Each structure stands twice: as structure tokens, then as C-alpha cells.
Amino acid sequence: MSNGSPYLLSLGLSKSLLALVWIAGPLSGTLVQPYVGLKSDNCRIRWGKRRPFIVGGAVATIVSLMVLAWTRELVGGFLSIFGADRESQSVKTCIILWAVLFVYILDFSINVIQAATRAFAVDCAPTHQQEAANAWIMRASGIGNIVGYISGYLNLPKILPWLGNSQFKVLCAIASFTLGATVAISCSTVPERDPSHEDTPDGGDGIIAFFKSLFRSVRKLPPQIRRVCEVQFFAWIGWFPFLFYITTYIGEIYVEPFFEANPNMTPDEVDATWEKATRVGTFALLIFALTTFTSSVFLPFIIPPTFKPPPPPSTTPLTPTTPVGSLSASGYFTPKKPASARVSLFIRLCSALTSAIQIPSLTLRRAWLLSHLMFAACMWLTFLVRSTTAGTILVALVGVPWALTCWAPFALISSEISKRDAIRRGLLHTGTHEAALVAAGEDEAGAEGADQAGVVLGIHNVAIAAPQVIATLVSSAIFRVLQKPRGAPGDNSVAWVLRFGGCCAVVAAWLTLRVKEEKEMLEDVERVARVDRRLD
Template identity: 55%
Template sequence: MAEEDTLRGRDSEDGSQKLSGDTPRNTSLEQVAKPVHEQSPLLSPTETGHEEEEGLIEDGQVLEDDPLDSFQETKSLWYMILLTVSLGGLQLAWAVELSNGTPYLLSLGLSKSLMALVWIAGPLSGALVQPYVGMLSDNCRSPWGKRTPFMVAGSFATVVSLLALAWVREAVGGFLGLFGADRESQGVKVTIIVVAVMFVYILDFAINTVQAGIRAFILDCCPAHQQESANSMASRVVGVGNIIGYVAGFTDLPKFMWFFGNTQFKVLCVIACLSLSSTVALSVSTIRERDPRTEAEAPKRKGGLISFFKQVFSSIRQLPPQTRKVCEVQFMAWIGFFPQLFYSSSFVGDIYVQPYLEKNRNMTPAEIDELYEKATRVGSFALLVYAITSLATNVLLPFFIAPTYDAPSSAASEGSQKSYTTRIDRMLDKLVIPWLTLRRAWLCSHVIFASCMFSTLIVRSVGGATALIGIVGVSWALTLWAPFAIISAEISKRDALRRSREQNDDGLDKSSDDQAGVILGIHNMAVATPQIIATIGSSIIFRFFQKPRGTPGDRSISIVMAAGGLSTLVAAYLTSRIKDEIELPEGTVEEGRAVRGSRRSGEGRGLIRAGSFSGL
């Protein structure tokens, strides 16, 4: 009651206030939305002491976007492209490491038994680096923004480590040669391997730093009602990066780009470095973050490793309700996705070689190597189909998805609607399938993925296997889009509420709520940790079912992928427990407070679609 009296007192001081675009500038979000207090469902359930809420907002307590906040204005297509283009450059760096890293390390003399210890660096760095970088960036007070310094520093470290890895043989051999060491000696070869592995770990840590910064950068610079559109655009950019990477892998690059290096791996590393540095520079130079110096400083926390883990566990307990459920889904889903990502090409390749192995059981080692080289190219073609399907899904599916959040109802936004809405936009809006929310599409994608994984046990033709991997591209597209969109929308609204509290209290209120960086970092832990579990589980299955290379009848990869499908069915069930934003009647005003329904009319959806996809 005291809080409501305070609001009425402000109304009496300011005179009659309209709940529209002409709201006075000193009107805060708390004056145009239902008062937020300790029981607000926007706050963590552990802070309120009550049971977890099913949705982001309940019972009409939908937070209205601040019409005076330029970051909440509907953004155009080109803004979305510039905002997310850096993910495309980053994807090329990932593609180079994942697709060519293993053959390159084997060429240096690293044994297969030690390879698993090297590639465990990816999940480990994802589980540790991203939460830590998220915490650091949340507390960053740089005039360039919270995320930009980490994006730039991480990109620089990625470029250095990629180039050092590509030329490690020449660099280490040349350095030791200054002291009279023979480049062909065993000691020099071992040193080259050790240094190469060191740079692999540095590369994984650097890439995760860039990724943590970019994901938080996208969330911070995009309005709450366009988070689905922004993450859809991000997944498209990733799809383009994948296709470019696969096409580059097919091409004999040293023949055409000899000036970048004399091997395929060297040229790919240079291309990835140029792509990453140019796209990150384009994003940070054209998209400006908020100045963190204008916000209240976060409460000071102790440094050190123990303090870091304590804060991580505390943040996990305080996760927002929707984000918590998404992390649960991701944990189960990635137990299935990890084998599919790493073994799809081998699955298709094994099917390709089976008829040849059965016809000729006395092939020489050289003939077997040649056969598996052809199988690798066949498997790579399946991955290209997979990447094209994923990109096509990310381009087309958003036109059929019903956006969860409406655009702001302020006068400024209405003006933007008049500027953006065209006949084509209205035609595109008719394509929306009302019941097909992003959450439901994500659920369907899990079922599709599990069905394809189970089908690997019975498919025996290369064409059928290629089709299965191509269909999985639909699920991969939703995996790159849906979880980030759901989490980003919730965090964006929480951040808007936090800024309104700080503004209303003249910057004296130092909120203890976790911000975008640490929450996205915890989400990445939910993605990275199951990859370690999947690696161990796959090794156990291979231990019992794998046959020697060149022996017909090996179906161990199919068993591993089918086992991943079981965990994805659990993920589908967990996705069904995530609630879409509660539908409310047409926007109402209650006791002088603005209340906005999640799907009040088609106007908000049209504005979102116009701002995000016009000109596509």
C-alpha cells in the first residue's frame, strides 16, 4: 500500500499523466507498469522464497518497454545483420578447428589415444571460461561498453593462436635450430606437438571469450521484443559461416591462394583470421553499446578461484525460471547433439565403405586408406547438405513462427510501425501459424532429431544416410535459435526492470540480480558439461562395439548416435514444460498502471516482422 501511495503521490505532483507516447520524461517504468516488489515473478525464486513461477510475467504484470529508451526501439534488418555478423566470422574459426584440427595434429605425430585429451579442451573451456568472462564483462566499466573489450581481446588472442598453430612446425623448428637442434630429431618433434597442443587450449579459451562477448553483446543491444528475431538472424549468420567453411574445405586452396600458405590448413587459418577480425570490427564500429558508467555499479565481490565457483553456484540457484528450464533442456539435448556433430560424416562414410569391404576382404592398407579418403568426401557432402538445410530453415521458418512478445505500444513505436509496415509486410504476417510458437517448434525439432538418430540403426544406403543428416539440419537450426531467444527475452526484460529501478532511485539501488554475461555463461555450462558426458559414454560404447578399421559390419557409430536420440526425447519432454508467455486480454489499465498482453493483436507482430525482415 505504501508503494501504491507513493505512485499516486507522484501522479498528483506531475498532474494528469497519459499512459501513451506523451508520457513525461520523468515517468519511470514503475509508473507505467505494475509496481515491482519483493514478490515480483521477475525476481529469482530463491530471492522471493516462493515456488518457481511458470513464466516470465504473470497476471498482467507484463513490463512495458520504456518509450524513452532508444535501445528498445524496433530495429531494422540491417541493424540485425551488423549486430550478429561477428558470429559468422567466429563460426569459421570453429569450423577450421573442428574439421581440420584432428588431421593436422595427427600429421604432427600425435597419437589417437591422446587426441581425446586434446579435444576435451573445448567442453572444459566452455564450462569455465564463458561464465568467468560473463562475470567480468557484467562488471566492466569501459567507455566502449561491457562486451566490446572482451570481443576485441578475444579476437586478437584467437588470431594469434590460429596463426601460431598453423606455423608451429616452422616456428618451433626454427627456434630450436638456432641452438643446433636437428628439425627431424625426436626431441624437436615432441616439442612441436607439445607447443601445438598448448596453442589448441589457448585457441579454445580465446574462442570461448569471443563467443561469450558476442552473445551478450547481441542481447544487450537488441530490444526485448526482437530477441527472437535477433537470435534467428544470428543462427542464419552461423549457417552462412558453416557453408563457407565446408566449401573452403572442398577447394584446393593452396592452388588458388598460395600467397596465404603452402598447405590447406595454413590457408584456412588465414581466411578464418581475416573473417573473424573484419566481422568483429564491423560489429563493434557500427553498433554502440550502452555506456556502463551511467549505470549503478554492481556490488563488489571477492576475487579468486574459490569466490568464482561460489558465485557460479549461487547464480545457478538464482537463475530466472524460464532460463533454468532452458538449461535443463540443453543439458539433455547436447548429450545427443555432441555425437551427431562429431560422427555424422564418419557414419555416412562407414555406410559407403561397407559394400567394398564385404566384396574384397583382403584389401591392402594402401587400398583401405584410399577407400576411406573417398568415404570422407562422401561424408563431407552430407554435412554440406546439413548446413544448407539448417540455413534454409533459419531463413524461412521465422516467417511462420508466432512471435512471443509484442512490440512496444508507445507513440514512438507506432510511428516506426507506419514507417516500416508495407503491403509485403502484411502479406508476410499472414504466413504466421498462430499455434506455432518458437517453444513448440523447438519441441518438434527434438522429436525430429530423435527419430533421425533411431533411424541410423536401420538405414543402409548412402542416399538414405545423407537424407537423415540433412533432416537433422532442421533441428540444428532450432538449437542455434530457440534457447538463446527464450533466454534473451527474459534477461532483456529483467535488465530493463533493473535499469528502471536504478533510474527511479537516482542510481543508488545496486541490484544483486545477475546480468546477461553470467546468465549466458551458465547456459553455456549447460551446453558444455553434457559434451564431456557424451564423450565418456561414446568411448564406452566404442569399447564394446567397435571393430578394427577395414573390417566389415561395424555399426558402432549408429549405436552411439541412437543412444543420443534417447536423451533428446527427454529434452523434448522438458521442453513441453516450458510455458509460452501467458496470453492476456487486450491491453488494460488498472489503477493507473499500464498492463500489456503478450499477444494483444497482430499489430505488434507486424511491427516486429517489418523491422526485422523487411528487405530480406
């Protein structure tokens, strides 16, 4: 996106229309992901529920990237066949319209693959590995961000001239190749459950039927998932101002002494000063990405997993009464090749080290709660920041709560979805009243399909994307009141927008207290059991 805006501006798109173009992000996130989630939940192709959407979304994304990168050549070359002048205003207008169209197609395609990939991870990983799976997703995303920021600094056309003559073209080519390779590896190596034998869900295929089904799913969401979505709604009202304006905030700190020393700069001097300020802000984002990745690597090791892996099935000798195909018989006749002594020792050492550094009282829910408070504190520390160094340190610290924001809610939701599916299939028994209803097929969420991975993650994405509208409106109001003319000293409007985000993070922290932990649910079951025993 950081390279997309300059590219669109280079095509002749005005800054006033550029904002309308980037509405494609929240619009597609609000509409496409729930739709894709619902459709993939209902998919009954033998190849799997998610693979068709992953591959389709990847193909559409790659095509959109390449067409967008070569828009000027494609549109100009096509119209020149009919005698149009490539430098004429009409051709330039067609180029802009074509580019905007494919920006929307690109955003929609990305949301297709995102929705399907998240649901793919939920479907394929067992309940006790959901947190680890989402942690690896977070780490992979962190690596991608770092590589992206570094690529932005490099002169890619000089290094890889055969991929294009501009930075944007080379980046699109690299992204397309990487996406194609990773999708091919995932779809070919990760097995997915065959859904062709599952019951075909009822309901129509039209848009009206989709919205009706979506609204029913929202009303019937499992309580735990609903609470996480409520937290996300307020958390992301706070996060969007940071993600949108933090580069500008660091830039304002940089330019402030220059504007105070010379408040009568010419427009060219102001632009030159802000160009340097933007580079300083971009460097802060690179440090932010590094902190986020470092946190994503270490945090999952110090936070104990919510679910323990199931014990391995016992293997007993075959007897005349042993059922054919049972676990015991299968385990008896198909012994696994024992690991080497060195491998076993390494595994034991890693397990011991992980257990030693874990903080037993730091659950995932509590870590998420602390991340909201840490983010709020960092936003309020803007009252004290006066230098770009301090601002960069502040941005780096925000990488810690950002890592948890990218991990904790997804892990909590994925674990809940997987747990309910395991209970329904008889693979997990928790003893709670809700679990009994799920196992018996009498829970409302299961009856309405409101606990399926696709639709749940789609609704969760709505809770993330919709706050962007609120954050944009509030930010615009603050800017209208506090913003000063370009080049004037004393403009701290962005800082107040960030502080508003900190206030929303406090609300999110309070709502996080309502999110149940698995341990608390089991304690409730034990408490009810004790009461029942006393009554008996």
C-alpha cells in the first residue's frame, strides 16, 4: 500500500480521489470475507472446503497485481491500436479508471484468499495447536512486513531490471511469485478433510439469502466468539489511527524545529522538509516491524498454551475380542519408527526449556488485556515525546501489543471453533453445559451454522474493518478542529488522534475482562458439581 499510493498518483490520480480508492480495503473486508466464509463453509467439493477459494483468490490476486503494475502499457498499447495518442487526456483518464478498477479487484481477491486461508488453518489444526498455528501465521506476516519495508529501501529496478523498470512493477512481480509458491506448497502438502460426505446446508445462493444467513449467524454467535468480536471492535477503532497516521506523527516531530526556526518557508522548502520527515517516519515503521516480529517469536513461548495435547492412545496386544480397525489393533500392527536418541534428547531439552520460560499465570487472555493497556499507555506518552528518537522508541514499543493483537484474538476464536467441532465429533469432552448442548446438536450456533470457521472469521473481520469508518470520522473531526496550515509550527493534531485511539484501547481492555478462559469454564463446572453434591 505504501508504494501503491505514489504509483496511483504517478498515473495522474488526484489526492482527493485517492482516499476514495483506498475505501476498497474496508469495503471488501466487510462484505467479501463473510461471503467467502459462508460459501466455503457450504462447499462440498472433494478437493476441500477452502482450497478452491485459496487457489482462486491467489490466481485473481496475481493477475490483478500484474495488470495493475503494467496498466499504463496495457491500456495505452491497446488504445493506440485504434489510433489514440498515449499522451492524450482521454487515454490518461482510461488508464486511471483501469487502475482504480483493478485496485478494487485486487482488494477483493486478497480478502478471498485471506478468508479461506484463515479458515484453512482452523480446519486443519487440532484444538491444542490452534494457538501455535496462529502464532506461525503472525510470524510469517511479520517476516513479510520486514521484507516489504527493506524492499522499499532498495533500488529494485537496478537489482532486478528484468522484472520491470519501476519499483512498483518489481514489487508486484516478487509478490506474485511468492504468493504462487506459498499457495502451491500449502495446498499440496496440507491435507484437508473431504467435505463431500457432509450434509448439504439449506439456504439459497442469492445476495438476499446471504445477508439473511449472515444476520442469523451474527445473532447466534457462540458467546465466547461474540465477546472477542466486541473487544476487536473497540480495539481497532484505536489501532486504525496509529496505522494510518504514525508516519505523519513522527514526521511532525521532525519538522517542528524547522518550522519554528523558519515559519515562512516556501512551498518547495516545506515539501523538501516533509520528504525527509517521511523517510524518518518510514524508518520508525521498520523498527516497529522488527519489534513486532521479535515479539511474535518469543511471546508464544512464554504464554502457556490453553489446551494440552491429548495423550497418545494406548497400544495393547491383539486379542480375540479386539475390534478390527480399532486404535489398539492399528497401533499394535503399525508401530512407529522410534526417533533417534539425539532427536529425542533435543525434543526433551526444547520441551524443558519451553516449560522453564513459561509464565503460568500469563494466559493468552491476560496477555491480550495487558496489550490493550500497553498500547493506551504508549499513545498517552505522546504528551511527553519531543524528539524523533523518543518517537521511534515509542513506535517500537507499540510493536509488542501489535504482535498480540495479530495473534491473541485469532487464536481465541480459532480455538473455540475447533473445540466446538471436536466436541461435536466426539473427540473432546469438557463437561460444561454448553459442551453438552454442542455434543447433542442442540446449541443454537451449531443449528444455524454460526460456529463454522468461514462465517465466524468473516464476521470477525467485519468487527475489524467496520471500525475504520468510525476512526476516520473521528480523526477527520479532530483534524478539522486542531490542524494548522501546512508549514505552520505547533501542529499536534495527529498526536490527539493517537490519544483518542488510546482511550478506545482502554474500553477494549475492559471488554477483554468479559472474555472467558478455558480454566474459568472448567472451574464453573466444578463449582456447579460441588453445589449439586451438597444438595444431594
